[in-house]
Amino acid sequence: xxxxxxxxxxxxxxxxxxxxxxxxxxxxxxxxxxxxxxxxxxxxxxxxxxxxxxxxxxxxxxxxxxxxxxxxxxxxxxxxxxxxxxxxxxxxxxxxxxxxxxxxxxxxxxxxxxxxxxxxxxxxxxxxxxxxxxxxxxxxxxxxxxxxxxxxxxxxxxxxxxxxxxxxxxxxxxxxxxxxxxxxxxxxxxxxxxxxxxxxxxxxxxxxxxxxxxxxxxxxxxxxxxxxxxxxxxxxxxxxxxxxxxxxxxxxxxxxxxxxxxxxxxxxxxxxxxxxxxxxxxxxxxxxxxxxxxxxxxxxxxxxxxxxxxxxxxxxxxxxxxxxxxxxxxxxxxxxxxxxxxxxxxxxxxxxxxxxxxxxxxxxxxxxxxxxxxxxxxxxxxxxxxxxxxxxxxxxxxxxxxxxxxxxxxxxxxxxxxxxxxxxxxxxxxxxx
Amino acid sequence: xxxxxxxxxxxxxxxxxxxxxxxxxxxxxxxxxxxxxxxxxxxxxxxxxxxxxxxxxxxxxxxxxxxxxxxxxxxxxxxxxxxxxxxxxxxxxxxxxxxxxxxxxxxxxxxxxxxxxxxxxxxxxxxxxxxxxxxxxxxxxxxxxxxxxxxxxxxxxxxxxxxxxxxxxxxxxxxxxxxxxxxxxxxxxxxxxxxxxxxxxxxxxxxxxxxxxxxxxxxxxxxxxxxxxxxxxxxxxxxxxxxxxxxxxxxxxxxxxxxxxxxxxxxxxxxxxxxxxxxxxxxxxxxxxxxxxxxxxxxxxxxxxxxxxxxxxxxxxxxxxxxxxxxxxxxxxxxxxxxxxxxxxxxxxxxxxxxxxxxxxxxxxxxxxxxxxxxxxxxxxxxxxxxxxxxxxxxxxxxxxxxxxxxxxxxxxxxxxxxxxxxxxxxxxxxxx
Numbered sequence: 091x092x093x094x095x096x097x098x099x100x101x102x103x104x105x106x107x108x109x110x111x112x113x114x115x116x117x118x119x120x121x122x123x124x125x126x127x128x129x130x131x132x133x134x135x136x137x138x139x140x141x142x143x144x145x146x147x148x149x150x151x152x153x154x155x156x157x158x159x160x161x162x163x164x165x166x167x168x169x170x171x172x173x174x175x176x177x178x179x180x181x182x183x184x185x186x187x188x189x190x191x192x193x194x195x196x197x198x199x200x201x202x203x204x205x206x207x208x209x210x211x212x213x214x215x216x217x218x219x220x221x222x223x224x225x226x227x228x229x230x231x232x233x234x235x236x237x238x239x240x241x242x243x244x245x246x247x248x249x250x251x252x253x254x255x256x257x258x259x260x261x262x263x264x265x266x267x268x269x270x271x272x273x274x275x276x277x278x279x280x281x282x283x284x285x286x287x288x289x290x291x292x293x294x295x296x297x298x299x300x301x302x303x304x305x306x307x308x309x310x311x312x313x314x315x316x317x318x319x320x321x322x323x324x325x326x327x328x329x330x331x332x333x334x335x336x337x338x339x340x341x342x343x344x345x346x347x348x349x350x351x352x353x354x355x356x357x358x359x360x361x362x363x364x365x366x367x368x369x370x371x372x373x374x375x376x377x378x379x380x381x382x383x384x385x386x387x388x389x390x391x392x393x394x395x396x397x398x399x400x401x402x403x404x405x406x407x408x409x410x411x412x413x414x415x416x417x418x419x420x421x422x423x424x425x426x427x428x429x430x431x432x433x434x435x436x437x438x439x440x441x442x443x444x445x446x447x448x449x450x451x452x453x454x455x456x457x458x459x460x461x462x463x464x465x466x467x468x469x470x471x472x473x474x475x476x477x478x479x480x481x482x483x484x485x486x487x488x489x490x491x492x493x494x495x496x497x498x499x500x501x502x503x504x505x506x507x508x509x510x511x512x513x514x515x516x517x518x519x520x521x522x523x
Numbered sequence: 524x525x526x527x528x529x530x531x532x533x534x535x536x537x538x539x540x541x542x543x544x545x546x547x548x549x550x551x552x553x554x555x556x557x558x559x560x561x562x563x564x565x566x567x568x569x570x571x572x573x574x575x576x577x578x579x580x581x582x583x584x585x586x587x588x589x590x591x592x593x594x595x596x597x598x599x600x601x602x603x604x605x606x607x608x609x610x611x612x613x614x615x616x617x618x619x620x621x622x623x624x625x626x627x628x629x630x631x632x633x634x635x636x637x638x639x640x641x642x643x644x645x646x647x648x649x650x651x652x653x654x655x656x657x658x659x660x661x662x663x664x665x666x667x668x669x670x671x672x673x674x675x676x677x678x679x680x681x682x683x684x685x686x687x688x689x690x691x692x693x694x695x696x697x698x699x700x701x702x703x704x705x706x707x708x709x710x711x712x713x714x715x716x717x718x719x720x721x722x723x724x725x726x727x728x729x730x731x732x733x734x735x736x737x738x739x740x741x742x743x744x745x746x747x748x749x750x751x752x753x754x755x756x757x758x759x760x761x762x763x764x765x766x767x768x769x770x771x772x773x774x775x776x777x778x779x780x781x782x783x784x785x786x787x788x789x790x791x792x793x794x795x796x797x798x799x800x801x802x803x804x805x806x807x808x809x810x811x812x813x814x815x816x817x818x819x820x821x822x823x824x825x826x827x828x829x830x831x832x833x834x835x836x837x838x839x840x841x842x843x844x845x846x847x848x849x850x851x852x853x854x855x856x857x858x859x860x861x862x863x864x865x866x867x868x869x870x871x872x873x874x875x876x877x878x879x880x881x882x883x884x885x886x887x888x889x890x891x892x893x894x895x896x897x898x899x900x901x902x903x904x905x906x907x908x909x910x911x912x913x914x915x916x917x918x919x920x921x922x923x924x925x926x927x928x929x930x931x932x933x934x935x936x937x938x939x940x941x942x943x944x945x946x947x948x949x950x951x952x953x954x955x956x
Contacts, residue, residue: 109813114672114813117738120738225669225814227668227817230668231660231668234660234838235835236658237838238543238547238834239831240547305550363799363820366799378831380542380547381821382825382827385818386819387818388817388818392815397671398672398813401671401672402668406670
């Protein structure tokens with residue numbers, strides 16, 4: 091007996107999935123003991139663009155309703171993306187008792203729990219390995235691989251585009267705009283890059299894996315999010331002087347009162363494995379109460395790596411269907427348990443990197459130091475790189491560990507100072523992994 | 524309804540497992556939706572050593588037969604180790620239709636496939652995440668997380684003791700014997716260290732994960748294995764000069780004619796994530812046809828990290844029992860498929876690091892170069908560190924990529940040269956990850 095798959099959407103993820111299902115069919119069949127058959131392919135371009143050769147007859151349609159109501163199809167792959175049609179497709183498929191495999195991080199981060207409930211009520215499964223960190227099977231790791239542990243904290247690099255841009259700035263000392271243009275040319279960044287460079291994509295992924303790791307209902311709205319647009323080449327120079335580098339770091343960390351969740355550019359020590367993550371890669375560092383630290387790394391996106399995640403999910407769901415055992419354990423928390431209630435990020439404590447651009451004038455350091463002192467923030471170091479042109483030269487103050495609340499209050503006052511050329515840039519210096 | 528567990532063996536792994544099952548019981552229950560109950564504990568020391576407080580009555584016995592024949596017990600944890608009693612326990616439990624979770628790499632590497640068959644015939648499961656790489660859920664990753672991919676090559680650091688010893692030699696320049704003594708004092712190495720430092724433990728683990736990754740029936744006998752006893756501090760000095768470091772590297776790689784499998788000290792480039800793996804950690808680098816490269820890192824051993832693997836397996840098997848769906852897909856290949864037939868390591872090609880200790884004499888390099896040339900091995904560099912005491916100073920020749928067969932033949936001739944103080948040391952320089 092075979093299990094039949096209907097594939098909706100032939101963009102990056104959909105076409106990568108289709109390629110693997112066809113090219114790797116024999117290996118999949120050997121591993122499963124039965125074949126996964128592509129029974130339908132749906133795309134708006136289905137009449138106009140060439141499709142691969144299929145060994146067996148395949149329904150080709152531009153109407154997704156034909157796929158979700160197809161009597162032979164057991165599993166629907168939603169590779170459309172977005173929260174509109176994709177949601178309709180998933181809901182309709184689940185109601186028709188078809189399991190769904192999706193790569194849709196946006197929708198899963200926002201409505202994953204309720205869609206999973208719908209799947210559960212209809213006795214089918216909803217799988218989403220591909221929604222986070224492309225080629226890294228982090229969903230499987232958290233749900234099964236280390237299920238026996240209690241996650242205490244989790245650090246991730248979850249947006250490949252931002253990581254590519256940051257590590258290019260680091261390597262070439264080019265500025266953000268020109269590296270972004272390069273990333274767009276290479277296809278690593280979209281025409282509208284805001285989901286990537288403003289941290290929204292990373293926050294959706296962090297919401298999905300944190301919900302799973304901590305068993306708490308979480309959405310992107312619970313996550314303090316800041317992007318990388320303001321990072322300059324000189325920030326890497328200062329960071330290196332401090333034996334650190336800069337990454338768009340996702341953090342979910344248990345504190346005394348609940349969970350601290352953030353996505354923001356951060357300084358991390360150069361001598362860590364996380365600092366070795368370069369280019370369009372993703373990585374996740376997990377600390378468990380019992381298993382201590384584990385680390386996972388791989389391609390963050392791309393048709394084939396994400397396709398592997400979709401196909402691996404298809405194999406898992408196909409086994410369940412074949413052996414009559416749909417998933418019964420939710421990948422989502424369905425209530426707020428309290429212990430892991432998201433906390434205001436302003437309660438967190440860390441050393442901070444503060445970068446200032448000012449007009450040259452006497453007494454600047456004294457003025458800034460006085461404001462920091464007033465907010466009980468200790469100064470660790472003042473750094474200024476030697477340069478021929480001193481005009482507008484940014485300089486940096488690093489602080490002793492301080493509450494983010496104090497830092498923010500101080501920065502509000504500092505922002506009013508007339509010698510500032512632009513608002514100060516503040517980044518936490520994150521250690522402990 | 525609960526699922527009942529009988530735990531046999533209270534050494535490192537058994538006691539770590541028991542601690543987690545008791546301390547983390549509530550979280551496990553929340554994740555599963557039902558409790559995992561410890562129904563029996565068996566150890567030779569059960570009468571004499573203190574056991575934790577149990578909330579419910581627990582059978583305490585020194586006789587494993589009482590556990591495997593206990594009517595209430597659903598899953599038996601074999602944490603005894605070795606291939607004697609452990610094998611009896613597993614076989615007997617499976618025959619009595621109890622699923623088994625084991626951490627026994629030696630037994631699984633040698634007899635995993637037949638034991639899995641026995642489980643299959645009896646409609647139960649045999650799970651072994653804990654048998655490889657302690658805290659890293661590599662079994663789950665390969666079986667489910669990236670099941671849709673085709674693994675092309677795999678590089679691992681799979682013995683924490685050896686990695687601790689090598690990175691200590693690297694850090695402190697102390698010699699093998701004194702670092703081994705330190706590792707023994709810290710409990711990282713056993714009184715008889717040969718399973719660790721001679722590569723046998725790593726080979727058993729490589730056999731298990733390669734069988735899973737490539738779908739080929741493999742045992743440690745298929746793996747070329749060499750230990751780390753001959754590595755000297757000066758080898759790290761030379762390696763660093765070459766911008767490399769030295770690790771006990773496990774390799775499984777698809778070549779034209781089959782699989783190349785080896786465990787041996789190797790030079791790897793310093794600028795790789797694998798080179799950042801220090802101390803008693805394990806790591807695995809996988810390259811897939813579709814998912815490209817992924818990397819996994821964590822504690823290689825220890826009661827708690829290995830306990831997490833056992834408990835996570837227990838949770839998986841408990842779900843299967845609860846929902847009537849025992850695992851039906853073998854983690855082992857049961858025949859030789861041909862495509863992945865193990866190859867003689869002598870067919871492999873790589874650049875080599877050759878280290879010589881000689882009596883000072885004229886014409887040594889010329890003699891060695893002539894022998895290498897005769898075997899068509901190109902010399903890449905000759906290295907000799909400056910030292911005050913030149914007597915016995917080891918020096919190094921690195922080669923162009925050459926067949927291992929040619930290197931071996933050349934070394935057989937070189938070994939006969941009278942000016943050699945000890946046989947040459949040859950290590951491949953491995954790149955590509």
